[in-house]
Each structure stands twice: as structure tokens, then as C-alpha cells.
Amino acid sequence: KYIEELDAINAQRYCDALYDYVRNAEVGKRLSEWQAKHKKPMWTVEYGGFTTFHALADPEKPFSLLARDNTDSALISAVRSLSWTKAERYFRYDARFTGHHGYMTMFHPDGTLKPAGVALAALNAKLAGKRPEGEAKLSKPLQGFLFAGKGQDLLALRHAEGGAVQLTTRLNGGTVQVFDFMGRELKPAPGKLHVVADKHLKYL
Secondary structure, eight states, rough: OOOHHHTTTTGGGOOOOOOEEEOSSHHHHHHHHEEEEEEEEOEEEEEOOOOSSTTOTTTTTOOHHHHHHHHHHHHHHHHHHHHHTTOOOEEGGGSSSSSOOOSSSSOOOOSBBBBHHHEEEHHHHHHHEEEEEEEEHHHHTTEEEEEESSOOOOOEEEEESSOOOOEEEESSSSOOOOEEETEEEOOTTTTTEEEEOSSSSSOO
């Protein structure tokens, strides 16, 4: 509703950008339309999460499931927010706070990034120089978001219902690189591309 109120007072005359949470496609569509109408940049934002990979109760465990799931949610939030609004930037409030083992900061006590922070940094590197083109039209339950760049595009792909499906396609010209949700490259077999789409984002 506030979008209508902004238009009623011609708020675009007094702002440099629109800055908001984007947690579903409907909100993203409304914000994207306002952005296009008034030629103002759209910035998206989110907060919350950021726990440690190491389980505090048992330091011998290599990672915590909470950290893994938090990494997933942080990445999905960033990719969807940028895509649904075709936004220019994505911010995390959690970057303001000093490091500790609990929630609400992306840093460890020693200042290093927690897993979700590392994954967001990897995503930022992949998206550098690319612009969001919106959600791709894929067969359900696949969900994909396209980012266009000069000479190279990127598709962020996931299984939207938490399952898994194997995708296979022939490589006819061009170069396709595949990266997991932490930015590590997955080497496809010569001539064919095999990708398992699960709830973790893959970058193609």
C-alpha cells in the first residue's frame, strides 16, 4: 500500500532510490514497476541468521546443519530479491555488527566471515558486472534466475520444493561453467553437462 501513498505525494521527486525487503514475487513485481515508472534505482535488503559452521556443543563436528540451512536461505534471499525487482543492490543489516558466535552478525569473533557471509561473497563475485533479468521460465519444480552480462550470462538454479533432479544437456558450442553454492567449480564431463538440481543453488 505504501507504494500508492508514495505516488500520491510524488515522492519520487524527493528520493534517490527505493529501499525495501522483497520476500515474495508479488512485492518484487510492484517494486519493479515503480522503479521502471520513475527511473529510480531499486535496492533490496534483508537481515537475520548467520550462525557458525562449527557446532559449539561439539567442536569435532565439521559443520552445523543450522549453518548450512542459513547459508541456503541467505543466498536464496539475495538471488530472489535482486531478480524479482531487477534491483541494483542487495544489502544485509547483519554486516553492521561485530563478530560473535550467535545470530545477527555475519562475522566470527575473530572478524572472519561465517559460512553464509562467504557464500554471499562468492555470489557477489559471480554477479559482478551482470544485471538481473528476472525469474526464468522453467518447468516446475525447478526455479531459476537469470543475470545477463557482456559475453557471459549466469543462471542461478535450484529445486524449489527441496527435492532433487538430474539434468543432462549436450554442449553445442560456447562454454558452460558450473559452480556450487559456495562458488566452487564443478567440472562437467566432455561433451555433456550433468547437473543435480537440489535445494542448494547452482550457478551455470
